[in-house]
Amino acid sequence: MDYVLQQLLNALAFGAEYSLVALGLAVVFSIMGLVNFAHGEIIGVSAYSVFLAAALGLTSPIVAVLLAIAAAALAAVIFERVAFRPVRYAPTTTGLLTAFGVSIVVQNLFMLLISPKPQSVSILNGLNQMWFFGPFAVSSLQVMELVVAGLTILALVLFLNRSTLGLAIRAASRDFATVRLMGIRANRVIATAFAISGALAGIAAVFIIARRGSVSPDLGFSLVLKAFVACVIGGFGSLPGAAAGGMLLGFIEVGLLVALPQEYGGFKDALSYVIIVTLLVYRPEGLLGQRVELGDKEI
Amino acid sequence: MSHSVEKIMSPAAGRVVQPDRLLVRSLVGGLVTSLPVLVLGLLVLNLAPTYYTYLALAAFVNLIVVVGLQVFMGNSNIANLGHSAFVGLGAYGVAVLSTPLAMKKLSIPHAPFGFATLQLDPFSAALVALLAVGIVAAVSGKVISRLSGVAATIVSLALLIIVHSVFLNWTDLFKGNQAFFGIPKVVGLPWMMVLSVVVIVLARLFKDSRWGLQLRASAQSPQAAAALGIDARRLRLMAWILSALICGLAGVLYAYFAGTISPKLFYFQQIFITLAMLILGGMATVTGAVTGVIVLSVGLEFIRSIESGVTIAGIQLPQLLGLSGVALGVVIVLCMAFRPGGISGRYELDEQLSRLLRRSA
Numbered sequence: 001m002d003y004v005l006q007q008l009l010n011a012l013a014f015g016a017e018y019s020l021v022a023l024g025l026a027v028v029f030s031i032m033g034l035v036n037f038a039h040g041e042i043i044g045v046s047a048y049s050v051f052l053a054a055a056l057g058l059t060s061p062i063v064a065v066l067l068a069i070a071a072a073a074l075a076a077v078i079f080e081r082v083a084f085r086p087v088r089y090a091p092t093t094t095g096l097l098t099a100f101g102v103s104i105v106v107q108n109l110f111m112l113l114i115s116p117k118p119q120s121v122s123i124l125n126g127l128n129q130m131w132f133f134g135p136f137a138v139s140s141l142q143v144m145e146l147v148v149a150g151l152t153i154l155a156l157v158l159f160l161n162r163s164t165l166g167l168a169i170r171a172a173s174r175d176f177a178t179v180r181l182m183g184i185r186a187n188r189v190i191a192t193a194f195a196i197s198g199a200l201a202g203i204a205a206v207f208i209i210a211r212r213g214s215v216s217p218d219l220g221f222s223l224v225l226k227a228f229v230a231c232v233i234g235g236f237g238s239l240p241g242a243a244a245g246g247m248l249l250g251f252i253e254v255g256l257l258v259a260l261p262q263e264y265g266g267f268k269d270a271l272s273y274v275i276i277v278t279l280l281v282y283r284p285e286g287l288l289g290q291r292v293e294l295g296d297k298e299i
Numbered sequence: 300m301s302h303s304v305e306k307i308m309s310p311a312a313g314r315v316v317q318p319d320r321l322l323v324r325s326l327v328g329g330l331v332t333s334l335p336v337l338v339l340g341l342l343v344l345n346l347a348p349t350y351y352t353y354l355a356l357a358a359f360v361n362l363i364v365v366v367g368l369q370v371f372m373g374n375s376n377i378a379n380l381g382h383s384a385f386v387g388l389g390a391y392g393v394a395v396l397s398t399p400l401a402m403k404k405l406s407i408p409h410a411p412f413g414f415a416t417l418q419l420d421p422f423s424a425a426l427v428a429l430l431a432v433g434i435v436a437a438v439s440g441k442v443i444s445r446l447s448g449v450a451a452t453i454v455s456l457a458l459l460i461i462v463h464s465v466f467l468n469w470t471d472l473f474k475g476n477q478a479f480f481g482i483p484k485v486v487g488l489p490w491m492m493v494l495s496v497v498v499i500v501l502a503r504l505f506k507d508s509r510w511g512l513q514l515r516a517s518a519q520s521p522q523a524a525a526a527l528g529i530d531a532r533r534l535r536l537m538a539w540i541l542s543a544l545i546c547g548l549a550g551v552l553y554a555y556f557a558g559t560i561s562p563k564l565f566y567f568q569q570i571f572i573t574l575a576m577l578i579l580g581g582m583a584t585v586t587g588a589v590t591g592v593i594v595l596s597v598g599l600e601f602i603r604s605i606e607s608g609v610t611i612a613g614i615q616l617p618q619l620l621g622l623s624g625v626a627l628g629v630v631i632v633l634c635m636a637f638r639p640g641g642i643s644g645r646y647e648l649d650e651q652l653s654r655l656l657r658r659s660a
């Protein structure tokens with residue numbers, strides 16, 4: 001029983017992290033159709049800012065958390081301003097390749113300016129403890145991950161449904177041209193979407209640093225690949241789809257970890273991708289996605 | 300003026316031209332496109348010291364990979380980020396099949412399915428490896444050709460990770476993270492040049508063929524193409540398999556000239572480099588693929604020499620690891636922002652030449 005609960009918590013915590021990152025991707029994609037491969041590097045910028053601040057003498061974990069989120073949001077807005085604005089109305093493939101290029105540049109800048117080797121960051125290690133609930137021992141980090149992800153998604157839903165800017169963002173994901181005709185500034189909507197996406201990445205970065213205790217140039221990259229897969233399986237561009245896809249991926253991974261014998265543990269990632277690609281054979285548009293009407297698509 | 304435009308446009312505009320004349324035209328076009336490659340190859344073959352021959356061989360492998368990438372990306376306009384999976388499959392295929400038995404006793408003594416006691420000659424090993432690549436491509440292509448653009452790209456990435464993870468973890472067959480050595484070194488520069496030309500001509504023939512034209516049309520306007528009865532899925536599948544086979548051939552050739560391979564050679568590093576080459580050259584044309592490889596191969600070699608720390612005017616610069624990566628990324632970003640068509644744009648080399656000739660005449 002204990003074991004089952006532990007694995008369930010594992011799956012939920014993994015899923016929560018994937019959902020956070022996948023939501024960040026989906027917010028941006030739903031509005032401007034950008035497949036943001038540089039999302040992992042936003043996580044990277046956030047993590048390296050915490051590393052630098054700690055190296056310069058920061059000791060308060062709370063400040064570090066706030067710094068991580070702020071740095072990520074700022075990085076996302078800067079990426080948009082510098083790299084993605086020139087290709088805003090370009091075809092999807094152009095944006096995708098641009099983002100891929102940005103991702104390569106930033107990853108290699110970490111290598112060039114800081115170090116190719118992982119650097120240790122211990123400032124957030126305090127978040128990672130064992131909590132005892134009667135007979136159960138659980139990792140505080142996993143509980144926090146789950147709670148924070150839940151609260152963040154709640155806040156995002158409230159923002160999108162209750163505020164004017166949120167309404168504009170939701171409308172923009174349906175028909176950007178009409179939103180602009182209503183007198184909403186395109187730049188402001190897109191910058192907000194990127195800031196939200198960045199803040200979500202920053203929250204994910206906090207948990208990554210707390211769990212690993214170190215930063216490395218590629219720390220966000222593989223996570224974002226998983227988040228992309230979560231987006232695809234949920235239906236690309238759908239926010240509920242991204243959250244659900246992230247959770248599903250978490251459950252598949254933990255399920256495989258439990259089911260696979262120790263010596264085949266290395267195949268975990270490969271097998272979870274195989275399962276998801278097989279699902280796509282039956283639902284090419286994803287679980288919650290809709291079949292795209294190409295009829296009135298702007299070229 | 301209108302006459303000349305019509306002549307250039309004739310294959311697309313549907314003017315009645317003899318089919319075999321079109322075939323000859325794209326055949327000649329392909330040969331013209333591969334001329335710079337031949338010239339550079341011959342120069343290296345006759346003049347350059349051994350170190351540069353090795354570099355040239357690696358550049359030729361990249362050339363074949365990029366041309367293979369162009370076959371899918373250029374015609375279907377879907378970004379493919381998983382082509383190195385096929386390069387790796389080709390290379391590991393011949394490694395497992397053609398490595399001498401004495402070597403296998405050292406490297407993979409516990410290989411399953413009797414591979415530990417099997418040794419094919421290099422040519423049949425290459426054929427079997429390409430067959431394996433073709434099967435994997437057909438299966439993955441079935442899924443990818445059904446998906447919309449973005450989802451197809453993500454699945455191509457997933458394929459790369461799946462294949463890489465199998466190389467890493469199936470240690471009995473692929474030696475895992477360690478280098479797989481002892482593959483017979485049977486390919487030199489002449490073979491590489493011949494096969495590069497073959498591949499370039501093949502890519503050009505596919506692009507100009509009925510299928511290539513239909514695929515390019517459906518990439519531009521899916522609905523209009525579907526209304527004309529074009530089955531875009533089947534065409535995407537065809538392009539995917541052809542592209543995979545070309546990439547697989549590149550892997551086979553790499554294994555046969557280097558003699559030693561390891562999984563990390565066929566992972567993101569290669570994806571970055573080949574993708575940047577294709578984008579810089581221009582992915583709409585085979586000429587673009589060739590141009591990008593030539594320009595970036597030279598450029599990267601220059602940057603790598605700075606990266607390892609050089610002495611300029613008596614000052615020893617430190618090692619600048621990551622510089623070539625930054626350069627590759629910057630090339631991609633700048634190209635996409637300012638010249639999405641790459642260096643060569645929409646026209647192949649022979650088309651550009653004939654336009655030039657006509658203008659001066």
